[in-house]
Amino acid sequence: MIHIEKIKTGYLFSCIAALIAFGIGYIHHRWFYPLHFHGDAAAMQVLARAILDEKLLLPVDFSYGNQLIFLRSSPFIALALWAGLDGYNAFVFGSSLSIAFWAVILFGFLSTYFESRKKGLLFSILLLVPLGIWEVDLILGQQSHLANVVLALGTVIFVHRYISDKGNPSLLAGCVCLFVMSSEAPIRGLLVLVPVLIVIALTVNIRHLLRVSSVMASSFVLAYVTNKLLIRSYPISSNYFNTLTFKSSNELIQNFIRTSREAIRSVSSLDTVSGTHLSVLGFLVFASAMLLVIAYFSFILDGVLKVVRLGLWKLASSRGLHGFSGNRVVNFVSLVAVSGVIVGAFAVSALNPDSSRHYLWAIFLVKFCLFIGLYEIASRFVTRNRAGILIFAVSLVLSFWFATLVVYKRNIDELIGARNFSGAILQIKKIAEETGIRNVYGDDFWRMMPLNTLLPNIHGQALLLRDKEVYPFSWLTRPSWSCINGDVLYYLKNSPVDNAIEKKLVNLGGKRVYQEEDYALWVAPRVWQIPPAAKCFKHAFTFKDESLLELPSAVGLVKDGVKISNGEPGFLTFGPYFPVRSGNYRLNVWGSSGMLNGSYVDVVSDLGDKIHAKFDLKPYVDDVLIQNELVHLSRDVRDIEVRVWVNENDTIKLSGYSLEPL
Numbered sequence: 001m002i003h004i005e006k007i008k009t010g011y012l013f014s015c016i017a018a019l020i021a022f023g024i025g026y027i028h029h030r031w032f033y034p035l036h037f038h039g040d041a042a043a044m045q046v047l048a049r050a051i052l053d054e055k056l057l058l059p060v061d062f063s064y065g066n067q068l069i070f071l072r073s074s075p076f077i078a079l080a081l082w083a084g085l086d087g088y089n090a091f092v093f094g095s096s097l098s099i100a101f102w103a104v105i106l107f108g109f110l111s112t113y114f115e116s117r118k119k120g121l122l123f124s125i126l127l128l129v130p131l132g133i134w135e136v137d138l139i140l141g142q143q144s145h146l147a148n149v150v151l152a153l154g155t156v157i158f159v160h161r162y163i164s165d166k167g168n169p170s171l172l173a174g175c176v177c178l179f180v181m182s183s184e185a186p187i188r189g190l191l192v193l194v195p196v197l198i199v200i201a202l203t204v205n206i207r208h209l210l211r212v213s214s215v216m217a218s219s220f221v222l223a224y225v226t227n228k229l230l231i232r233s234y235p236i237s238s239n240y241f242n243t244l245t246f247k248s249s250n251e252l253i254q255n256f257i258r259t260s261r262e263a264i265r266s267v268s269s270l271d272t273v274s275g276t277h278l279s280v281l282g283f284l285v286f287a288s289a290m291l292l293v294i295a296y297f298s299f300i301l302d303g304v305l306k307v308v309r310l311g312l313w314k315l316a317s318s319r320g321l322h323g324f325s326g327n328r329v330v331n332f333v334s335l336v337a338v339s340g341v342i343v344g345a346f347a348v349s350a351l352n353p354d355s356s357r358h359y360l361w362a363i364f365l366v367k368f369c370l371f372i373g374l375y376e377i378a379s380r381f382v383t384r385n386r387a388g389i390l391i392f393a394v395s396l397v398l399s400f401w402f403a404t405l406v407v408y409k410r411n412i413d414e415l416i417g418a419r420n421f422s423g424a425i426l427q428i429k430k431i432a433e434e435t436g437i438r439n440v441y442g443d444d445f446w447r448m449m450p451l452n453t454l455l456p457n458i459h460g461q462a463l464l465l466r467d468k469e470v471y472p473f474s475w476l477t478r479p480s481w482s483c484i485n486g487d488v489l490y491y492l493k494n495s496p497v498d499n500a501i502e503k504k505l506v507n508l509g510g511k512r513v514y515q516e517e518d519y520a521l522w523v524a525p526r527v528w529q530i531p532p533a534a535k536c537f538k539h540a541f542t543f544k545d546e547s548l549l550e551l552p553s554a555v556g557l558v559k560d561g562v563k564i565s566n567g568e569p570g571f572l573t574f575g576p577y578f579p580v581r582s583g584n585y586r587l588n589v590w591g592s593s594g595m596l597n598g599s600y601v602d603v604v605s606d607l608g609d610k611i612h613a614k615f616d617l618k619p620y621v622d623d624v625l626i627q628n629e630l631v632h633l634s635r636d637v638r639d640i641e642v643r644v645w646v647n648e649n650d651t652i653k654l655s656g657y658s659l660e661p662l
Contacts, residue, residue, distance in 0.1 A: 021103030303338025
């Protein structure tokens, strides 16, 4: 009975964590994140629609950018779309569900960490309150790092439990966290693994070090292989992991200074009050943000000194360190956090200096340790329950939300409307409703992508200029949108790409349907070149003469413009791997046959795993081998094949075939 009550209590606390986290997500996305909403966040809704259409967590009809994406908000936004929500409402609801999901996992980790559900719940909530722009955008907003920071914290907690003699299940749990994180993006797992191993080397004996290192390294390698296998089926546009190069010493120093300054700006709301008039509340925001930055800096500096002392002690001692001053759990997590900042800062500066966000997981751990310190200090003067309430109040004062309310006062809704629902967007909505056009194109990813979320049932895609030709920008979008036929809408401003598009529209006879001083809207057919990766759906296709000879063959010869069997068993032809819509089709195959023993033609997809139709060939036939046979495709396919199989000593001459819709 006691065990059952514990399970019920665990479920109750998990539900409470989910509800509170959903509320945090809803408040954030309804009233604060719209002021920062951008193209990367909107891409999650594009992916969500693809997930819903294909019913796959990793849909084929999506361009994955620089990494696979399956640990973000997109599956939950897909659920919201499935429930009937659309536009920004679906984004708000789905993103809030995602925050609730990861909050429950975070609550589980922290309950294990503290061995207290109440404390686990409190700190789960505290960690979700956004203090800086990184948390506003990367953790709660577009959620590119939400799963990363939660799984990183889980990895650290469970590895420490293992070296604290909590048993092999703890190490297994830590490896699972590392594996899941690294399967999506190996570089993120590596940036967590290295600091963890450094701290383990400084704090445990050689036996623990070798066991943990070998098991965790194996977990990472397995995740890396899994990622590579997934990328084969779901190619990414740019694989940064394979293109990293070392920077020079001058570049490293400059990059370190620049990315460190970015990190300092991003961990608090200090920049929010920049340029505002002096006020009591404004001073409170400024002072609290300054104190937060000082607390981060002091914690990291103190941690660096501890790491150095431990390193010196390790060099001077042949024995493993089993404990050191203070709480062992907090010290282990804090050492990993500081090591993560150090390793991350130098790795980013030396290899990929685009942003310091790559060690956000370590900053998240620093935030966690700072809140623990505040809680312990408060608990010395008041009860633990009151200390929890006090620390939560402090987190709200430190939050980006409070700074936003102070700066913008009651004008948030007006600012959201002006930023996200400008005259151009309202005109696009009006023209789409009048014409039925759903696809909108123009220059600039950051201008076009938000349309996918802000306007229900609108597909916005950016275009770019390459060698004087216009192409779709294949980044976090759907390749099939490049295949559109008929009129589309163009949203143009005054960039070089927009000007090139406008020239093509004039030559094509396009119609300018709306004009303002800073933008214009046009209606016209497609002006861009279709990239090969788009794999536009074919309505019909025919292969004869030269086009037939270009198709692959496993056996046979080419003579007088036809394919002839040569007595060997195998496919006389296969391919063409075209994408084809679902429906009924008519198959015709031309050629002649002699003696046959089991030759056939089949129509397949999914690399031959799915057989849609199969027809035995008749011997001694001239001109037409198959005539007007029905082929039914129950779903859209991405790689249709028409294959002609010949057995040993069969005689077939193949001159062509066609597949046409009925």
